[in-house]
Amino acid sequence: MLRNSHLYIIISVLLCAISAGAASLPRRANSDPLPSHVDSTAAAVDSSSVDTIPDSYDPLRRTLISEAVPESVAASSLPVFHPKEETKSRIQRQKVDLDNVVTFSAKDSLVLVGKNSAFMYGDSEVKYGDMELQGAEIKMDMATNVVYAVGRPDSVGELQGSPVFSDKSGEYESKTMSYNFKTKRGMITDVVTEQGEGYLTGGRTKMMESGEYYLADGKYSTCDDHDHPHFYFQLTKAKVIPKKNVVTGPAYMVLAGLPLPLAVPFGYFPFSEKYSSGIIFPSFGDDYNRGFYLSNGGYYFAINDNIDLALTGEIYTKGSWGINAQSAYVKRYKYSGSFHLSYINTIFGEKGNPDYSKQTNFQILWNHSQDSKANPNMTLSASVNFSTSGYTRNDLNSYYSNSFTENTKSSTINMTYRIPNSKWSFSTTANIAQRTQDSTLAVSFPNLTVSLSQVYPFKRKRAVGAERWYEKIKLSYSGQFQNSLTAKQDQFFKKSLIKDWRNGMRHSIPISATFNLFKYINLTPQISLNDRMYTSKVRRSWDPNASAEVCDTTYSLYNVWDFNASVSLDTKIYGFFQPMKFLGDKVKMIRHVLTPTISFSGAPDFSSPFFGYYGNYSYQDSKGETVTKKYSLFPNALYGVPGQGRQGVVSVSLANNVEMKVKSDNDSIGEKKISLIENFSVSQSYNFAADSMNWSNIQTSLLLRLVKNFNLSLSATWDVYTYQLNSAGNPVRVNVPRWKAGKGLGRLSSTGTSFSYTFNNNTFKRKDKKDDKKKSGSVDDEPDNSHELENTSGDFRNNRTGNSETADSGLQLNDDGYMAWEVPWSLTFNYSVNYGYGAFNKKKMEYDGKITQNLSFSGNIQPTKNWNFGFSASYNFDTHKIAYMNCNISRDLHCFTMTASFIPVGPYKSYNFHIAVKSSLLQDLKYDKRSSMTNGVTWY
Numbered sequence: 001m002l003r004n005s006h007l008y009i010i011i012s013v014l015l016c017a018i019s020a021g022a023a024s025l026p027r028r029a030n031s032d033p034l035p036s037h038v039d040s041t042a043a044a045v046d047s048s049s050v051d052t053i054p055d056s057y058d059p060l061r062r063t064l065i066s067e068a069v070p071e072s073v074a075a076s077s078l079p080v081f082h083p084k085e086e087t088k089s090r091i092q093r094q095k096v097d098l099d100n101v102v103t104f105s106a107k108d109s110l111v112l113v114g115k116n117s118a119f120m121y122g123d124s125e126v127k128y129g130d131m132e133l134q135g136a137e138i139k140m141d142m143a144t145n146v147v148y149a150v151g152r153p154d155s156v157g158e159l160q161g162s163p164v165f166s167d168k169s170g171e172y173e174s175k176t177m178s179y180n181f182k183t184k185r186g187m188i189t190d191v192v193t194e195q196g197e198g199y200l201t202g203g204r205t206k207m208m209e210s211g212e213y214y215l216a217d218g219k220y221s222t223c224d225d226h227d228h229p230h231f232y233f234q235l236t237k238a239k240v241i242p243k244k245n246v247v248t249g250p251a252y253m254v255l256a257g258l259p260l261p262l263a264v265p266f267g268y269f270p271f272s273e274k275y276s277s278g279i280i281f282p283s284f285g286d287d288y289n290r291g292f293y294l295s296n297g298g299y300y301f302a303i304n305d306n307i308d309l310a311l312t313g314e315i316y317t318k319g320s321w322g323i324n325a326q327s328a329y330v331k332r333y334k335y336s337g338s339f340h341l342s343y344i345n346t347i348f349g350e351k352g353n354p355d356y357s358k359q360t361n362f363q364i365l366w367n368h369s370q371d372s373k374a375n376p377n378m379t380l381s382a383s384v385n386f387s388t389s390g391y392t393r394n395d396l397n398s399y400y401s402n403s404f405t406e407n408t409k410s411s412t413i414n415m416t417y418r419i420p421n422s423k424w425s426f427s428t429t430a431n432i433a434q435r436t437q438d439s440t441l442a443v444s445f446p447n448l449t450v451s452l453s454q455v456y457p458f459k460r461k462r463a464v465g466a467e468r469w470y471e472k473i474k475l476s477y478s479g480q481f482q483n484s485l486t487a488k489q490d491q492f493f494k495k496s497l498i499k500d501w502r503n504g505m506r507h508s509i510p511i512s513a514t515f516n517l518f519k520y521i522n523l524t525p526q527i528s529l530n531d532r533m534y535t536s537k538v539r540r541s542w543d544p545n546a547s548a549e550v551c552d553t554t555y556s557l558y559n560v561w562d563f564n565a566s567v568s569l570d571t572k573i574y575g576f577f578q579p580m581k582f583l584g585d586k587v588k589m590i591r592h593v594l595t596p597t598i599s600f601s602g603a604p605d606f607s608s609p610f611f612g613y614y615g616n617y618s619y620q621d622s623k624g625e626t627v628t629k630k631y632s633l634f635p636n637a638l639y640g641v642p643g644q645g646r647q648g649v650v651s652v653s654l655a656n657n658v659e660m661k662v663k664s665d666n667d668s669i670g671e672k673k674i675s676l677i678e679n680f681s682v683s684q685s686y687n688f689a690a691d692s693m694n695w696s697n698i699q700t701s702l703l704l705r706l707v708k709n710f711n712l713s714l715s716a717t718w719d720v721y722t723y724q725l726n727s728a729g730n731p732v733r734v735n736v737p738r739w740k741a742g743k744g745l746g747r748l749s750s751t752g753t754s755f756s757y758t759f760n761n762n763t764f765k766r767k768d769k770k771d772d773k774k775k776s777g778s779v780d781d782e783p784d785n786s787h788e789l790e791n792t793s794g795d796f797r798n799n800r801t802g803n804s805e806t807a808d809s810g811l812q813l814n815d816d817g818y819m820a821w822e823v824p825w826s827l828t829f830n831y832s833v834n835y836g837y838g839a840f841n842k843k844k845m846e847y848d849g850k851i852t853q854n855l856s857f858s859g860n861i862q863p864t865k866n867w868n869f870g871f872s873a874s875y876n877f878d879t880h881k882i883a884y885m886n887c888n889i890s891r892d893l894h895c896f897t898m899t900a901s902f903i904p905v906g907p908y909k910s911y912n913f914h915i916a917v918k919s920s921l922l923q924d925l926k927y928d929k930r931s932s933m934t935n936g937v938t939w940y
Contacts, residue, residue: 100129102181104140116143123161124149128181130168135177136161145182151175169211169242170194184209191215195246195271197919198222202235213240219254220246220269222919223895230895231255231917233267245270277302280312285930287396288910289348291317295396298324306331319347322395337368337382346394361394363387377418384411386432389439389489396912396930409434423453441492444484452477472513481505482638498555504638505533517569525567532560532639540631542619560613560634562606562642568599588661588671595655602649602689606642613641646689653683678711679703684720692735695720698746714753718746723845731840731847747846752834760826827859853877866892882906895919 104110108122117140120126124138126147135149149163163177165188172193179186188205191213202218214237221232231254238248245268252263270276282297298312307329314322322344330336342363349355366384386409392398416427430445459471483503487495495501512526539552575592607614607630616630634641658677664670680703685696698718705711722741723731739745831854838850855877860870873885882905891898897918902911916926 102140102142103127104138106138117141131179132166133163133177133179134161135163138163145180147179147181149177167211174205179207191218192226193242195220195240195242195269198269198922199224199226199229200238200240200246201226201232202238211242213242214238215240218248220248221895222917222922225894228257230893234259235267243271280310282312282314283926283928285928287316287930289318290320290346293317293320296324314344316347321345333371333373335368335370335374335380337366339367340365342391342395344391344394346390359390359394361388361391363391363395377420378416380415382413384413384432385409386411386434389434389436392436407435407437409436423455425451425453427451439489440486441489442484442486443492444482446481446483448481450477450479469513469515472515473511474513475509475511478508479506480639484638499553502636502638503535506639507531521569521571523567523569525565527563527565529563530561532637532641534558534560534634534637537633538635539615539633540617542617544619558634560637560641562603564601564603564647566599566601568597570595570597586662588663590658590660590676593657593659595657597651597653597655599651600649601647601651603642603647605644605646607644611642614644645691647687648689649685649687651683651685653681655679655681675705677702678705693721693733695737697749710755710757712753712755714751716751717749719749720746723840723847725842725845731842731845748835748849749847750834750836752832752836754830754832756828756830758826758828761822761824823861823863825859825861828857830854830856884908 104118104120104124104126106120106122106124110121111119113119120138120140122136124135126133126138126140126149133147133149136152138147138149140147151159151162154160159175163174165172165174165177165179165186170193172188172191174188174192175190177186177188186207188202188207190201190203191205192199192201194200198220199222200215200218200220202215204216205218206214208214215235216237218235218238219229219232220235220238221229223229223231233248233251234254235248236250238246240246248267248269250263250265251267253260270278278300280296280298280300282294284292284294286292293314293316295314296312297314298310301309301311303309307327309325309327312324312326314320314324322342324343325341326339328338340363344361346359346361348357364384364386366382368380368382370380372379411430411432413430414427415429416425418425427449429447429449431443431447432445433442434440454474454476456471456474458468458473460468463471481504483501485492485495485501487500507530509529510526511528512524515523517523535557536553536555537558539554541550541552542548543550573594573596575594577590577592579587579590613633614630615633616628618626618628621627630644632641656677657679658675660674660676661671662674664672679701681701683699687694687696697720700716700718702714703711720737720739721733722736722738722743724734726732738747833854834852836850836852837847839848840846841848854874856872856874858870858872860868862868868888868890870888870890871885874883875881876883885903885905887902887904889900893915895918896915898915900911900913903909910930913929914926
């Protein structure tokens with residue numbers, strides 16, 4: 001940048017022209033220097049671009065020249081500047097009334113006329129203080145302190161390089177721009193500026209020195225297509241305070257170029273970079289049973305940067321109403337969470353009519369998580385989903401969500417504290433489980449747990465030599481206190497805290513050690529000590545006068561303790577099998593791992609009078625015979641009581657694992673493992689101390705790895721005894737094993753499994769062999785299978801390596817140049833099946849089998865980029881009908897979003913249509929249409 005003492009611009013230009021022999025350039029006795037406030041360094045450009053102005057100069061540029069260049073000055077006589085030439089001459093100083101230096105530059109060419117005018121062409125730029133103006137062509141007149149910028153049409157007539165003005169208030173794009181340095185005022189045509197989440201465009205705009213803008217014939221829209229917005233508010237006049245608000249006069253809405261009869265006398269659009277409170281406008285609609293309504297309207301409180309609160313409500317013309325409170329909170333490196341409270345009062349029918357009913361329901365949702373950086377020794381987490389049984393049936397927002405089909409809900413709050421540099425930890429929890437089918441609540445609060453992780457009490461701190469046998473002894477401790485109650489929802493608060501709540505305390509100390517025998521056998525002895533503490537004891541007796549049992553409950557602190565000892569032996573046996581050659585050399589080896597375990601456990605008879613845990617009484621039955629009945633003194637105890645009879649149990653279990661090693665297709669020398677049977681186990685026990693029913697049922701479990709991301713797990717119980725009818729004609733289990741009765745080793749009594757499977761575009765797609773050839777080197781040690789299942793979360797982009805995407809249209813092309821057309825879709829099945837005993841067949845003296853099945857499925861399909869269809873449903877195998885189905889259709893309308901949800905079958909047939917602007921600023925610009933028809937089902 002040249003200062004006032006170094007401005008020799010005009011004189012140097014004349015000297016350069018004389019030396020070049022430019023006879024057409026007239027000499028000037030006194031060359032007027034540029035004003036001292038103009039930075040001429042940025043104005044130096046290549047002389048080849050500004051020697052002459054051609055006669056075919058476009059009209060837009062000719063207009064700029066004619067405004068400041070006298071007619072007597074020929075185009076060829078304009079001065080030309082060369083950046084590398086030096087000038088030495090005396091200059092004249094001139095005082096100007098500007099506060100900052102004006103810096104200007106141009107990419108193509110620059111023409112200076114006299115000492116006050118400059119014409120810039122091609123990506124021109126002018127800077128003055130905090131103001132910056134860019135444009136294809138700029139005229140600057142320092143005599144009037146005005147700078148004027150316009151765009152320039154290209155070869156096809158499209159305007160390029162439109163003026164862009166920026167200052168502290170923001171950035172503004174327009175077709176023409178005029179700005180006065182001194183007054184800091186300007187005139188703008190067709191301005192485009194982003195204010196908040198929307199865009200302000202207009203015809204004529206006046207910029208004031210205070211930074212405010214006055215607009216005439218403007219548009220405001222959240223659509224980023226400035227030239228052809230999908231919708232906008234036509235503003236007759238408006239005042240804009242950048243980054244604060246827009247206040248308009250009369251305005252009306254235009255949708256898809258069509259003016260709508262939706263006009264307002266004035267408008268106010270607030271902008272803020274910080275959270276702010278405000279009114280939440282409600283949605284309107286009508287419900288078949290409750291009438292017309294206004295819902296989700298209220299007020300939003302921006303309390304601070306860490307927490308907010310939204311209070312909303314709903315009201316119906318037939319008397320129903322509801323209120324909601326929703327908040328989210330977060331504190332960096334500390335915690336985060338949210339809660340939602342809702343209360344609804346639902347009225348059906350007219351008061352006095354037989355179909356009149358009134359219900360009150362509420363819901364509490366709370367999620368809280370603590371950052372691990374807040375306190376490494378203490379954690380607090382909460383996941384609360386509690387609602388009364390009729391809430392989802394009466395809340396309109398639940399009709400089209402997954403919560404509508406939930407039969408069980410659970411809530412948990414947990415806090416854990418670990419003593420630093422210690423193995424002791426303390427935790428407290430509160431649990432609530434709900435069953436909406438019959439409105440049963442199971443509440444457990446408070447629950448306290450004290451635990452000591454595994455320690456070796458006899459281990460030497462400074463070990464010398466080999467490890468001693470007693471150093472392998474390990475123990476742990478767990479202490480629990482629990483207080484729980486299970487009751488119907490409407491009877492819950494009527495229960496007695498002392499008589500109805502179940503509570504107790506338990507202490508458990510397992511002691512064990514593991515030794516190695518004969519190098520291959522593991523010997524594990526174990527002793528387990530248990531102590532239970534209860535607050536009530538029930539004694540029973542027989543009243544011969546009433547011929548009934550009489551109970552006497554006493555309340556105090558009672559100890560119930562027991563112990564058991566066991567010893568187990570286990571090892572692993574490996575077997576290898578190499579297939580025959582006629583099977584080919586694909587399979588290299590099959591390995592079978594057998595893990596047998598034998599254990600013996602024993603315990604005394606804790607039902608003997610010595611321990612005092614059981615009582616007995618005698619009575620005469622209807623036949624006059626004396627019957628002695630033994631009973632537990634602690635019925636329904638929270639942690640149970642020790643079992644009756646001595647125990648001397650031998651248990652045997654066999655676990656199997658089968659894998660196959662094959663050659664890898666990806667590498668000629670590579671190998672991979674395939675799991676044939678991940679785990680197959682069989683176990684049974686025999687009680688030597690029992691007087692009957694010595695054999696236990698056979699337990700089996702099977703785990704198969706079918707595909708990469710899917711495992712099939714089955715567990716089954718096999719009954720080993722037969723059944724007969726007692727004197728009352730009821731089936732009873734008798735001490736006759738099935739193999740003695742000639743009915744086989746065991747009969748399947750219960751089994752079941754559940755799984756989910758997702759099909760999508762990639763499920764049946766063949767693997768590209770070209771990609772496989774690129775992989776080489778390593779051996780795949782992980783089990784693999786020929787099929788793969790991938791669970792997708794809705795990302796339907798085509799990621800095939802052979803496709804290319806054009807930058808202009810966004811289309812994806814195949815290798816052959818055709819457009820890649822693919823309809824993304826997914827279909828998910830959730831299926832569970834259980835088999836168990838049903839009704840007793842007296843002819844076969846066996847229980848008939850009963851199968852219980854549950855099936856739910858969901859899916860979506862995206863036929864185009866903006867359309868999406870989805871559904872979820874469940875099938876009832878008893879009625880052989882669809883129990884519930886929810887369908888959703890959504891359409892992305894660029895700046896709008898449209899969704900339609902409907903329930904086509906069942907007692908809750910209804911639909912919901914919603915269209916709204918995406919921007920949160922205009923979220924109240926929406927339309928909702930709902931229709932719900934219920935049959936008044938009583939859920940409890």
